[in-house]
Amino acid sequence: MPALGLKVRIKRCLYLPRFVNKRMIILRSGGLGDFILTIPILSQALALYEEVLLYARPCHSSLLKDALPSIRTMDLDADLSRIGEWLPGADVVTFWSDQEWREELEEGGARNLYFPSPRPKEGPHVTEAMFANLEWSWRKEFSHRPWLGDHWTEGRSCLWIHPGSGSPAKNNPFSLFEDCACRWLAAEPANEVVFSFGEADEEVRNHFRIAALCEDQRVREISFSNPSSFRNELAGRGAVFIGNDSGPGHLSASIGIPTKVLFRASDPAIWRPLGPRVKIYDSFSEVSKIL
DSSP: OOTTHHHHHTTOOOOOOOOSSEEEEEEOOOHHHHHHHHHHHHHHHHHHOSSSEEEEEEHHHGTTTTTTTSSSEEETTTTGGGGGGTTTTTTEEEEEOOOHHHHHHHHHTOOEEEOOOOOOOSSSSSHHHHHHHHTTTOOOGGGGGOOOHHHHTTOOOOEEEEEEOOOOOGOOOHHHHHHHHHHHHHHHHTTTEEEETTTTOHHHHHHHTTGGGGGTTTTTEEEEEEEHHHHHHHHHHHHEEEESSHHHHHHHTTTTOOEEEESSSSSSHHOOHHHHHHHHEEETTOOOHOO
């Protein structure tokens, strides 16, 4: 939900509206995976509009610096009160759909309003559904495009494992990831493994720290809170990424890393990562089929 009182702030703007022939404003809250799956919308908007404004978390919008530098980014929390400056004549894409918010945008002068579903219960893929909501054509190749650039090169030796996610229900047993790591290390003496953890992965991290493989000098633990630093590290050394349905998995796919995602509680037909080297597995897959 938007901040309360936004209507008052829009009505009291003491400036002349800034008119652009075609402006789109996109408001994207949610987690890292939600943001990554919205990048095709941002890319297409740049092709159709003279100006694109994105309201999002700065830690997410910073990922666009190289791939989509023309997008004007705003802090979803700090800058939302200024949205009235840009609304007149603009098309707006927002994942908040309550009536009060709709009325505020209309009274602020928005031209067309679009409300894609943030949590669809059935297919098509969530990003394809966003395109349909905007009445844009979805092309099959969009599913396989590295939306943040192709940063993978062959010959790398680092297996990257992210055994957590934003929801415990999505997490596969840690033993599965441990077995993947052991299989990778046994394949070549020069192979190494990185286990990464986010802020919500404390329980999974504890399983990792008591595992016997922690004693192997070729195994490294990385904690991160900034998606850009995660992206840079993974892009520079990742040979293969393995994880649950999670934001890091979507980020890995979007930069071209071979990404193997194990779905447990969510539907891959809706939430499959977009990228050129993505493979999907269910939670009962054998390690020999994954690696």
